[in-house]
Amino acid sequence: MLEIVPAGENSLIIYFEKKIDSNLLQRISYYSKTIKEELAEYLVEIVPSYVSIFISFNLNLISQFELIQKLERILIKKINLKLYRDIPILEIPVYYGVDVGLDLKDILKKKQMKLDQFITIHSQIEYEIFAIGFAPNFAFLGKIIDDIRVPRLQTPRIFVPAGSVGIADSQTGVYPINSSGGWNLVGKTPLDLSISNKKISRYLKVGGKVRFKPISRKEFIAQGGSL
């Protein structure tokens, strides 16, 4: 399946599949990069996420029809994804504690689990970035292991502090700035994941990978974390 659908008079969206699949992420990541390189002069935005790539373009330089033709030429080329692995893995230190993970207690009780077990399960996976959105640098990471899955909170919190690590259904992620949020909070990172930290942007791309490294409360504070 490959479908190009208009999104506005100066934007369109390419659908690759109907279902989320981590193999697809590498393809989407590859095409985003290629389209960006080959059609840079026409593009304003290119936003890959889960199963699609959204594109907005400069209508004064190219029409929707002409751009679709150019995109089709790029999309029919056969690709070798084995050659394409250029996003470095981001390691995020996390302090998993009930004082920062406000929903940990409830989750452990519900799952009849000890904190150590939860930490092992949450931090053992090399997560993939399926999408970036909701807030600047908010990466939707998947998939978390079934044993620790919980639904989103019924009522979102009005205030979630920056650095909070959350889980919801099959996804996990870190709130990069203070915001509202409906995910269950399980820990906090001292790492600045906001867009003010320009060193982080090369990791935070769809198709990139993230690992959580458990740290102690002491290490969290030593690394600049605030409780």
Next chain:
Amino acid sequence: MSIKIIKPGILSTIQDIGRYGHMHQGISASGALDEYSYYLGNFILDNPRNCASIEVTYGDFIFESLDTIHICVTGAETEISTNNQPNQLNKVITLHQGDIFEIKYPIKAIRNYVCVKGGIDSEIFYNSRSCNLRESIGNKITKGQVIKTFSVNNHKLNSIDPNLAPKYENDLITLRVLPTYQFHEFSDNAKTLFFSQIYTVSKDFDRSGVRLNGKSMMDLKTGIISEGVAYGAIEITPKGLPIILMKDAPTIGGYHKIGTVFSLDMPYLAQSNLNQKIGFKLITFKEAEFLRRKFDNVFLKE
């Protein structure tokens, strides 16, 4: 050169053309919500199109000029004055040191643009001076704040045909819609309801989105896999009612979209107040492309 804020009003922020090229990082476009008025102000001042201005929502805005500056106020129909002497919208106003300039609560529409010759000199973050409160980029303008403006050697000023200024409606606004995204997945009944009824602007409207009240669509959609959203995209919530995405909206979304409002009609939505009547009608891609290019040809020359 600079101005000092005496009364900031309920929501005044610095806005320029917007923050582009970073949507893949989850950074929204931001920028002046009523593009038309914003471009018009800069055009009259013979400014480059990207000069930052102050977007004043619901008027009630007073500042003191600390130097001689040229300004132009565009947007909502309202009373404006210098030292209590009335001025006109969409015209160059020259202020001298100590002059007190005021924008009253608007009569029609809700947002004004205070454009300044040379533009506002404030911090640039990711290619733009635009404030986005949802993203914690920039702040509301506050009482006592001193805002710097650039001094320029270009002394040219323009006047416009008054017919070129946007006209705001207190009655029905009909927004032109492009059939985009999941348009074809909506039932005929849903589409008929959408294009035939008159919605009203609900109490939930801001720089991120405008929620409309009306009769709910019956074939409810549970949501889609989150995808990049266009400016003006019309999301239909699980309750069957539309939200139209504005400039500060999140960059991806998981609601079904019945279409996208044509960008040149978005300024009129941005100027809509609570209970404003809103209707929709289809426009073709060909016509939208033609009209947008024509507009850009007038306003977007460097």
